[in-house]
Amino acid sequence: AKNSGGNQYVFVSNEISSAASEQSEIEAHMRAAFKDGGFEVYYQPQYSMNGYLCGFEALLRLRHPSMGLIGPDRFIPIAEECGLIVRIGNWVIEEVFRQAAEWKRQGLPAIRIALNVSPLQLMRADFSVRVRDALSAYRMDPEMLEIEITETTVMHNLEEVAKQMLDLAAVGVRFSVDDFGTGYSSLRHLHQLPITTLKIDQSFVQNICEDSSTREIVQAILSLAHSLGMQVIAEGVEREDQVELLRSMNCDQLQGFLWGRPQPADRVPALMSAQVRK
Numbered sequence: 001a002k003n004s005g006g007n008q009y010v011f012v013s014n015e016i017s018s019a020a021s022e023q024s025e026i027e028a029h030m031r032a033a034f035k036d037g038g039f040e041v042y043y044q045p046q047y048s049m050n051g052y053l054c055g056f057e058a059l060l061r062l063r064h065p066s067m068g069l070i071g072p073d074r075f076i077p078i079a080e081e082c083g084l085i086v087r088i089g090n091w092v093i094e095e096v097f098r099q100a101a102e103w104k105r106q107g108l109p110a111i112r113i114a115l116n117v118s119p120l121q122l123m124r125a126d127f128s129v130r131v132r133d134a135l136s137a138y139r140m141d142p143e144m145l146e147i148e149i150t151e152t153t154v155m156h157n158l159e160e161v162a163k164q165m166l167d168l169a170a171v172g173v174r175f176s177v178d179d180f181g182t183g184y185s186s187l188r189h190l191h192q193l194p195i196t197t198l199k200i201d202q203s204f205v206q207n208i209c210e211d212s213s214t215r216e217i218v219q220a221i222l223s224l225a226h227s228l229g230m231q232v233i234a235e236g237v238e239r240e241d242q243v244e245l246l247r248s249m250n251c252d253q254l255q256g257f258l259w260g261r262p263q264p265a266d267r268v269p270a271l272m273s274a275q276v277r278k
């Protein structure tokens with residue numbers, strides 16, 4: 001018992017060094033993944049409130065031989081830190097457009113796909129040109145592309161970000177604000193940007209049935225968005241009572257485990273041809 005202080009220190013120090021070695025293992029694995037194919041894009045369906053398929057959000061995963069399928073919350077921050085994020089973001093753009101072209105070739109109806117981009121991508125002066133080049137290379141209709149940004153992205157470097165966004169909006173690309181309500185954006189700034197959709201963060205959706213102040217916040221977001229001509233997607237919908245409530249509040253679309261988890265690309269054609277939630 002007398003040694004417990006010392007042991008505790010050893011324990012903490014091991015924790016730190018194992019976290020550091022996990023981090024460098026993930027970094028090394030990401031570097032290798034570009035040629036060995038370790039990145040995989042999953043697709044999560046988005047539905048209208050009455051169950052019609054409206055689109056998919058592309059969500060990146062990293063497959064590791066011993067760690068299994070690693071989620072983006074674990075590797076994206078590392079990628080942003082070690083400077084790999086732009087390369088990864090470019091890979092995602094290519095992969096998703098290639099996949100969309102493949103689905104089109106198979107005769108499936110065109111469907112909107114939402115991509116997550118890091119602020120570090122959107123702040124680059126060549127971002128919009130890169131996206132436009134990829135759109136034409138894969139003959140993808142710009143209106144089928146939605147780019148998800150966060151409030152922090154917008155606030156980071158408003159002028160450069162606005163320039164990139166306006167350039168893409170001019171050809172028909174749509175933009176949504178992800179995790180809306182959790183950041184510090186000013187509405188005055190958001191209003192200057194070509195935003196078509198707000199995504200209500202899942203932390204609100206989780207409490208919406210139990211907590212009346214959460215409900216009021218969501219109602220306020222919905223009224224505001226609709227008065228600005230924007231659509232609203234509720235994220236992280238897991239229960240039927242949440243669907244009922246969001247429907248009664250005039251929410252436009254939903255995304256969540258209840259109606260569809262993120263899944264590998266080969267599961268998407270069945271969802272697309274069904275068109276309604278199964």
Ligand code: C2E
Nearest residue numbers: 059060071072073076092116117118236237238256257262
């Ligand atoms: P996000 O953009 O907010 O994505 C939604 C996250 O919520 C996804 O986690 C999704 O799997 C999860 N989710 C969806 N429905 C439910 C639900 O009903 N309940 C719960 N508990 N969770 C739900 P995921 O796939 O782990 O992604 C985490 C984050 O990683 C994303 O959050 C996004 O910020 C980031 N991310 C994903 N793909 C990319 C990418 O290609 N590039 C960049 N820069 N970031 C990405």
Ligand code: CA
Nearest residue numbers: 057116148178
């Ligand atoms: Ca997102």
Ligand code: CA
Nearest residue numbers: 178179199235
């Ligand atoms: Ca989100």
Ligand code: CA
Nearest residue numbers: 178179201202
């Ligand atoms: Ca999030």
